[in-house]
Amino acid sequence: MIVFNYETDFELVNEEKYTQWISKTITAENCEEGDINYIFCDDKYLHKLNVEFLNHDTLTDIISFDYTMGKLISGDVFISVERVKENAKDLKQAFDDELSRVIIHGILHYCGYKDKSNNEAKIMRAKEDFYLKILE
Template sequence: MISFNYETDFELLNEDELSQWISDTIINEGFKEGEINYIFCDDAYLLDLNIEFLEHDTLTDIISFDYTLGKLIGGDVYISVERVKENAKDFAVTFENELCRVMIHGILHYCGYKDKSESDEAEMRSKENYYISKLP
């Protein structure tokens, strides 16, 4: 089950379509959908989590807590709407495109994809692009 939660005044307009897109991605990757919570927040909210749980005193666009068990995908995905807006400007893409990239990025991590090395990052970006092309 995918749920969308809001700790800021932002709200998705197409929750059902995005939920189906995420579910399709999970199935396509050979996993099953468990409980996945997206929490949309601001920079300050995410910075507090970053400091408290990861001991990183930096702004970020996403923090995900992975509760995947075997092939059952689950977790909490925190996304800073402020950071996504800034990144969209920096990368010269729409806010919607960047938001979807970040949303699917968290799911791909749960599916086992990494992004620490150059080759892993290239594979992650390729997968992100593939799934973004499948958006309704």
């Protein structure tokens, strides 16, 4: 079950469209949908989590806590709406496009994709691009 939560003044437009898209992505990756919580927040909220749980004293756009067991995808995905807006501006992307990329990025991690090396990051970006086309 996919649930969207809001800890800031933001609300995802057309939650059902995103829910179906995320579910299709999970199925296409030969995984099963478990409990997935998206929490949209601001920089301050996410920075606190980053320091407390990851010992990183930096701003970030997404932190995901992965509770996946085998092929059953579950987790909490925290997204800083402020950071996504800033990144979209810096990358000259539409906010909705950058937000969608971040949303699916967390799911792809749960499906087993990594992005630490250049090669892994390239594969992750290709997967993101593929699933973003499906959303359109």
